[in-house]
Amino acid sequence: xxxxxxxxxxxxxxxxxxxxxxxxxxxxxxxxxxxxxxxxxxxxxxxxxxxxxxxxxxxxxxxxxxxxxxxxxxxxxxxxxxxxxxxxxxxxxxxxxxxxxxxxxxxxxxxxxxxxxxxxxxxxxxxxxxxxxxxxxxxxxxxxxxxxxxxxxxxxxxxxxxxxxxxxxxxxxxxxxxxxxxxxxxxxxxxxxxxxxxxxxxxxxxxxxxxxxxxxxxxxxxxxxxxxxxxxxxxxxxxxxxxxxxxxxxxxxxxxxxxxxxxxxxxxxxxxxxxxxxxxxxxxxxxxxxxxxxxxxxxxxxxxxxxxxxxxxxxxxxxxxxxxxxxx
Amino acid sequence: xxxxxxxxxxxxxxxxxxxxxxxxxxxxxxxxxxxxxxxxxxxxxxxxxxxxxxxxxxxxxxxxxxxxxxxxxxxxxxxxxxxxxxxxxxxxxxxxxxxxxxxxxxxxxxxxxxxxxxxxxxxxxxxxxxxxxxxxxxxxxxxxxxxxxxxxxxxxxxxxxxxxxxxxxxxxxxxxxxxxxxxxxxxxxxxxxxxxxxxxxxxxxxxxxxxxxxxxxxxxxxxxxxxxxxxxxxxxxxxxxxxxxxxxxxxxxxxxxxxxxxxxxxxxxxxxxxxxxxxxxxxxxxxxxxxxxxxxxxxxxxxxxxxxxxxxxxxxxxxxxxxxxxxxxxxxxxxxxxxxx
Numbered sequence: 001x002x003x004x005x006x007x008x009x010x011x012x013x014x015x016x017x018x019x020x021x022x023x024x025x026x027x028x029x030x031x032x033x034x035x036x037x038x039x040x041x042x043x044x045x046x047x048x049x050x051x052x053x054x055x056x057x058x059x060x061x062x063x064x065x066x067x068x069x070x071x072x073x074x075x076x077x078x079x080x081x082x083x084x085x086x087x088x089x090x091x092x093x094x095x096x097x098x099x100x101x102x103x104x105x106x107x108x109x110x111x112x113x114x115x116x117x118x119x120x121x122x123x124x125x126x127x128x129x130x131x132x133x134x135x136x137x138x139x140x141x142x143x144x145x146x147x148x149x150x151x152x153x154x155x156x157x158x159x160x161x162x163x164x165x166x167x168x169x170x171x172x173x174x175x176x177x178x179x180x181x182x183x184x185x186x187x188x189x190x191x192x193x194x195x196x197x198x199x200x201x202x203x204x205x206x207x208x209x210x211x212x213x214x215x216x217x218x219x220x221x222x223x224x225x226x227x228x229x230x231x232x233x234x235x236x237x238x239x240x241x242x243x244x245x246x247x248x249x250x251x252x253x254x255x256x257x258x259x260x261x262x263x264x265x266x267x268x269x270x271x272x273x274x275x276x277x278x279x280x281x282x283x284x285x286x287x288x289x290x291x292x293x294x295x296x297x298x299x300x301x302x303x304x305x306x307x308x309x310x311x312x313x314x315x316x317x318x319x320x321x322x323x324x325x326x327x328x
Numbered sequence: 329x330x331x332x333x334x335x336x337x338x339x340x341x342x343x344x345x346x347x348x349x350x351x352x353x354x355x356x357x358x359x360x361x362x363x364x365x366x367x368x369x370x371x372x373x374x375x376x377x378x379x380x381x382x383x384x385x386x387x388x389x390x391x392x393x394x395x396x397x398x399x400x401x402x403x404x405x406x407x408x409x410x411x412x413x414x415x416x417x418x419x420x421x422x423x424x425x426x427x428x429x430x431x432x433x434x435x436x437x438x439x440x441x442x443x444x445x446x447x448x449x450x451x452x453x454x455x456x457x458x459x460x461x462x463x464x465x466x467x468x469x470x471x472x473x474x475x476x477x478x479x480x481x482x483x484x485x486x487x488x489x490x491x492x493x494x495x496x497x498x499x500x501x502x503x504x505x506x507x508x509x510x511x512x513x514x515x516x517x518x519x520x521x522x523x524x525x526x527x528x529x530x531x532x533x534x535x536x537x538x539x540x541x542x543x544x545x546x547x548x549x550x551x552x553x554x555x556x557x558x559x560x561x562x563x564x565x566x567x568x569x570x571x572x573x574x575x576x577x578x579x580x581x582x583x584x585x586x587x588x589x590x591x592x593x594x595x596x597x598x599x600x601x602x603x604x605x606x607x608x609x610x611x612x613x614x615x616x617x618x619x620x621x622x623x624x625x626x627x628x629x630x631x632x633x634x635x636x637x638x639x640x641x642x643x644x645x646x647x648x649x650x651x652x653x654x655x656x657x658x659x660x661x662x663x664x665x666x667x668x669x
C-alpha cells in the first residue's frame with residue numbers, strides 16, 4: 001500500500017522514468033547507460049548544491065546565496081592556485097570559508113530574527129561582489145592536479161565511465177541521507193521546519209540546528225564550487241548565475257514542501273536528474289532552443305507546487321491557515 | 329518615535345553630502361541642447377525604472393507577499409514591445425508604437441494576474457508562486473525575441489525612455505504620474521487600508537468584510553503593470569530588447585528599495601514615499617561609486633552591507649540586544665531596583 005506522504009516522490013520518479021523512456025523511443029542513441037551517467041556528470045555540482053538546499057528548505061528557510069558562493073569558490077581557488085598555493089591547502093580553505101559564510105548567515109537569521117530570504121540575499125550580493133573585487137576577468141586554471149581530476153574517468157563494469165565529481169556528489173548524497181534520517185541533527189531539522197515554536201518548547205537545540213543547516217548549505221555550495229572548478233577549470237565572477245533557482249527548482253520538483261518540515265533527499269536527486277533529462281532531450285532534439293529548458297522547468301515547478309497543494313490541504317481550516325502565511 | 333522617513337532621508341542626505349564634499353560639481357546642472365544635464369538628473373533618469381518597480385513591489389509586500397518575477401516581467405514587456413514594433417513596416421509610426429505599448433502593458437497585466445491568481449486563488453506562498461514566473465519568464469522573453477537582441481530605429485518609441493519634456497527626462501514624469509496615482513488610490517481611498525489590513529491578517533480582513541483575495545490580486549496586477557512600464561522605459565532607452573539581461577537583478581534591487589524605505593517585509597504597513605527615496609538611495613549609491621572611480625563591481629558588496637545594516641536596524645531583537653547592553657553598562661543596578669520596587 002502506497003503511503004500518502006510518499007506520493008509526491010513517486011510522481012517525481014515516475015516522471016523521470018517517463019521522460020527517459022520517451023526520449024529513448026524518440027531518439028536513437030538516447031537509451032544507454034552512458035546517457036544516464038552523463039546526467040550525473042553534467043549535474044554533479046547541482047546535485048551537491050541541491051542537497052544543501054534541501055536541508056535549508058526542510059528547516060523552513062531558503063538560501064539564495066548558493067550560486068554566488070560557487071562563483072566565489074571558483075574565484076578564490078583559481079587566484080590562490082595562480083599564486084602558487086597547493087590544492088592541499090586551497091580546497092580545505094574554500095570549504096572552511098563556505099562553512100563560515102553559511103554559519104554567519106544562519107547566526108544572523110537566528111539571533112536577529114531576520115527573514116532568511118533577506119539575509120541570504122545580502123549574502124548573495126556579498127559573495128558575488130567579492131568575486132568582482134578579486135577580479136573581473138576569467139582566471140583559467142592549469143594546475144596539474146585540477147586538470148588530472150577533470151580528465152580522470154572512472155571506468156565502471158560494462159565499459160561506461162563517470163567522473164570523480166560524480167563520486168564526490170554521490171558520497172555527499174549518502175552522507176546527507178544518513179544525516180537526514182538517522183541522526184538527531186536530521187530529526188531536529190524536520191522538527192524545526194514543522195513548527196519552530198513547538199521545537200523550542202520541546203527543548204530541541206533550535207539555534208544549533210538552524211545555524212547548522214545554513215553551515216551545511218554553505219559547505220555544500222563551496223564543495224559544489226570545487227566540483228564546478230573541476231568542471232570548468234576556471235574562476236569567473238559570472239559562473240553559476242541563477243544556480244540558486246535551479247537548486248530550489250530541483251528541491252521542489254523532488255517533492256519537498258517549501259513551507260518546511262517535509263521532504264526527502266531522494267526526491268531532490270530525481271529533481272536534479274529531471275532537469276538534466278530536459279537538457280539532454282533538448283540537445284538531442286537539436287531544433288529546440290536552450291531557453292525552452294527554463295520554460296519547461298517553470299511549468300514543472302507549477303505542476304509540482306499544485307500537486308503539493310493538493311496533497312497538503314486537508315480542509316477549509318487548513319486552507320485559511322495557509323492563506324494566513326506560516327511566518328506568524 | 330521618529331518620523332518613518334527619518335532614516336531613509338538621512339541616508340540619502342549623507343550620500344549626497346559625501347558627493348558634495350568629494351566633488352562639488354556633482355550638483356551642477358547645465359542646460360545643453362534644450363535639456364538639463366547633471367548627475368542629479370541622471371540619478372532621477374536612470375533610477376526611474378527602479379522607482380516604478382519598487383512602487384509596485386511596495387504594495388505587494390504590504391499584503392505580506394513578495395514578487396520575484398518583476399525582473400522577468402521587465403524583460404518580457406521590453407521584448408514584446410520591441411518585437412511588435414520591429415514587425416511593423418514603418419517603425420516610427422505613432423499608431424504602431426501605441427499598439428506596442430498597449431500590447432506590452434496588457435501582457436504585463438496578464439502576468440500580474442497570473443501571480444495574483446497563484447497567490448490568492450490557489451493559495452501558494454508568494455515567494456514560490458512568483459518564483460515560477462521568475463524562472464520561466466526569461467525563457468518566455470527569449471521565446472518572444474527568438475533568442476536575439478532586437479534593435480529598433482523608432483524615434484517615437486525611444487521618446488518613452490530617452491525623450492525629454494519641459495527640459496527634464498520624460499521617464500521622470502511617468503514615475504511622477506504612477507507615484508501620484510498610487511498615493512491617491514491608497515491614501516485618499518480605502519484601498520490603502522484594505523491592503524494593510526490584508527497584510528496584517530487575511531482571515532480577519534475577510535471576516536471583517538474585505539475581499540482579501542481581490543485586494544491581493546489587485547496588488548499583483550499593479551506590480552505587474554509597474555514592472556511592465558519599467559520594461560518599456562528600459563528597452564526604449566537603449567532601443568533594444570535583450571531577453572537574457574534586461575531587468576536582471578531588478579527584483580532584488582526593488583525589494584531592497586522597499587526595505588530601505590521602511591516598509592517591513594512582514595506586511596501590514598507601507599510607505600510609498602519611503603520606497604521612492606529607497607530607490608533613489610540605491611541609484612545614488614551606484615552613481616557615487618562611478619563618480620569616485622572605484623570599480624563599479626564593488627556596488628554589490630556595498631549593497632550587501634546596506635541590506636544587512638537596514639535589516640538589523642529594523643530587527644527588534646537586534647535593537648533590544650543593543651539597548652539592553654547599553655543600559656546595563658550605564659545603570660547596572662537598574663534591574664535590581666525595578667525588581668524590588
